[in-house]
Amino acid sequence: MRAIAGGKETCILHIGDYDASGEWILTALAEDVTAFAAAGGAEVEFVRVAVTPEQVEIYQLPTALPSVTDRRSFSGSTTTQAESLTPDVLAAIVREAIESRRDMNVLHQAIEREPAERQALVDRLTGMG
Template identity: 65%
Template sequence: MPNRRPRGPQPHWRPQRKTLRVLAAVDEVLDRYRDHLPVSLRQMFYVLLSDGVLEKTERDYKRMCEYVGMARRSGRIPWDMIRDDTQIAVDAPASFTGTEDFWAAVAVAADGYRVDRQAGQPVRLELWCETAGMVPQLARIGAEFGIACYSGGGFDGLAGKHDAADRAAAGGMGTRILHIGDYDQSGEHMFTSLAQDVIAFAQAAGADVEFERVAVTAEQVVIHSLPTAPPKATDRRSFSGTATTQAEALPPDILATIVREAIASHRDPAIHHQALAREENERRAIRVQLPPRPKR
């Protein structure tokens, strides 16, 4: 029997009144956090939960996902506002229509020229996040300081752990990994497993790596009144708390503030400003050496 679920674009979709109520709340959330887009579906759910629009049930989460999915198919919500976690893409190699197109790309690259903004700082920082859907938001924050962001979900990412140790060894200075993950049994044990493995690989390579839990912490759950759930009864692993919270429960603006403060605590602002000044001077020097841009 064929699957009767909608496929492809749905430009003629006409949502019911109850659906419109939820979508109006979704629109308000997207506008509220427009400086932190894209958001993941889980983040959207927790904001709507906090706003009293939805209840913390699997049924309401699935219902929201269906509404948002149809809103995207119909064109009501732009595709780039929501982060999907299920696709990994590798772009094709860069190509050009001709030499003029190439030099135009070089000019754009010159405009975006950057130095290593971590050079000279006390430690080299990396951002790691348990949830892949939050990576674009964190990467936007890290980019200002020249900090890369990685998704560190799961216990079996052995190659990723080894790569982290290699980066620490190549960096020539101590590395501190700022980690964002769920506050539950799995999140705590994932953090411990990740830290122990990366540190062991780094030590074998003669490098120094430290881990710092940035979010979610027990204090943040209380301060920000985050929604919680009981620990899974089937999970017998030790847990420091009495209730669990997912990382997506932190509103995007609060998460951004927490991450910025964690980064700032390990940055020398004078060195950062010197890097920005050098960057602009060298950018100007590069522009002078480029051939004139063709007139259109």
């Protein structure tokens, strides 16, 4: 609904297990939400930010063989759980994903408005007492 109301392309960052279920969830969610948004005239992009095959190698994450009972297709030969990324590493990955997509002009405008908006809130709250 925010994507439709906002009128701008929306990027949804996804964190999930690197396994058949993790890939299936991302694909299913992306298909459903993209179709819903398109029906309302909005564009939505989904990006997997974690866990990726590259991150498994870079951070030497623990792996396991894919489940033999899961019949969904999976591109990897081993699986990795998202929880294997330490909180600080995951936070850095998410921060980078957000910062690389941030509109710096909008950020600077918000920073410029912040003191006046803060003062307006203080004035309003002070007047309530």
